Amino acid sequence: MDIEKRIRKRLEQRRQDGNYRILPRTSYGNDFYSNDYLGFAKSQQIYERVSDLTAVASLADGKLNGSTGSRLLSGNNVYVEELEKELTRFFKSDSALVFNSGFNLNMGLLSNVATDGDVILLDQNIHASLKVGAKLSQAETYYFHHNNLEHLEKRLISLRKKKDGLFFVITEGLFSMDGDIPDLISMLELCEKYGAHLIVDEAHSAGIYGDYGEGLVAKYGLEKKVFCRVITFGKAFGSFGAALLGPNYLKECFINFCPSFIYTTSMPLNSVLTTTTALQYRKNSDQEIKTLLNNCQYFADQMDTNFIGPIFSFQFKSLEILKKCTEECKKENIKLLPIMSPTVQKGKERIRVCIHSFNTKEEMDKIINILRSYK
Ligand SMILES: Cc1ncc(COP(=O)(O)O)c(C=O)c1O
Incomplete structure (x- = not known):
């Protein structure tokens, strides 16, 4: 054919x-x-602040338009490093590594940490980028029923009998298509019981949950207990890109081994500064989140459904x-x-x-x- x-x-x-x-x-x-x-993508205030910052930063950095290369070559700069420092404070993480998109990050994540003999257990409704990442890894991949801890435990028990490699359990903070959230505390207990590493994709929960948008993991104080988190900037923060949050050695590992971090042109300054500004704005203003939550409550009441997010x-x-x-x-x-x-x-x-x-x-x-x- x-x-x-x-x-x-x-x-x-x-x-x-x-x-x-x-x-x-x-x-x-x-x-x-x-x-x-939160309407950040169309915020005039954020736009004006970023325009000013970008004008100054571009001149200082000498790159007016593009970033000119990978972060490992000519594309690194003080602004993205400052953003990473801010991300560690904002999300209470040991380290942060900025990626060009959540898809890039998730595609590289599982193939980088899980290898031959390991086991990946994904919620069946997990985002496509994590499924692709699991396929690229050498580990065996299994799915558990959506948000179903009993099924996850059954899987963990039966797989633990057969496999002695590292185990990874993957879920989302707020599920992008279902709008529901997992019981992260109980899931973490299960992971601890069966020696599995929990990875949480907070693409849709970052910016929404917590006192100032630090997400569900940090809201529950689990930031040192989960293995790592993924956050993206293209949703509540109205910007573009993503970050891996986790221990320092993981950041080093990705800088050294993750193809979707290494072999790609880094983010232009404008996107970096949009995210930095959006994080500051989210921390300093609760007006948008309050209106969002009121709107969600009204919609849920009228539709006679639960308000989760x-x-x-x-x-x-x-x-x-x-x-x-x-x-x-x-x-x-x-x-x-x-x-x-x-x-x-x-x-x-x-x-x-x-x-x-x-x-x-x-x-x-x-x-x-x-x-x-x-x-
Ligand atoms: C749960 C989840 N993870 C990752 C991604 C990918 O993020 P990005 O849009 O930054 O590529 C998305 C985007 O749709 C998502 O919903």
Whole structure:
């Protein structure tokens, strides 16, 4: 079979399954789908501060536009090192290492720490980047039922009988598609009981939970007990990039061995300074988080559902109903897309509603009325 035929066949299968993807045009409307929970991505105040800082930093650093190379060559600078220091304070971590994206980081993470003879245990709803990372590693990979500690323990017991390598358990702080959170304290107890290392991806919980957005691990005081954390800057912090938080030796290990850290051009100054500014802003202002939490509470009450965080997930009786509901939202100028397989499991397709600090009550009422009429 020639390559074009093979690719066209795959694409045709997607169309037949009803989940063929196209790139949507972002246009104006009521945002109920972006990860910009606190509105930092469009904050004029952050933008102006970053513009000033970038102008000064670029001149001092001599690089006005790009970073010119990997951090191990010409792309390192004092600003990213300062950001890493700030991240260690903010998230109460021993060290922080900035990556260009959470996907890059997660792809390199498991393949770098887990090796032949080791065992990786992932929550079945874990983000695709961690699944890819697990595939790239030499370790054996298993899944446990979503947020199900009993199933995790069963897996740990049976695998411990067969394997004596290192064990890694991977979960998210706030699950990106489900909007729920694991019982981190009990999960950590299980990990300690069976000698496993816990890794928590806090992409969606960082910036939201804790006194000033330090995330769930730090909120519960578990920062020294988990093996490492992943945080990303493209969600609540409205910026771009990610960081690995963990012990110093892990940072050294990634600088020396992680291809997705080493062999890539480092982040431009503007993105570095956007994150630094967003962290400071989050620490000094509680206005956005308060409005976000009030909005989430209102939405949860009206939809008669639990308020856990800013992500709400609604499944429907059929794909047809889900699509109709999405269409009606579109007509009402509500920005939202259905989440289809393979992003979520087949049969678990859903509408994912993200609530933001900037959503008005009128906007929320519009979406609430539509969702109610289809539930
Ligand atoms: C849980 C989780 N981890 C990692 C990532 C990847 O982060 P980034 O967007 O920085 O590549 C995402 C983004 O969708 C995510 O939801």
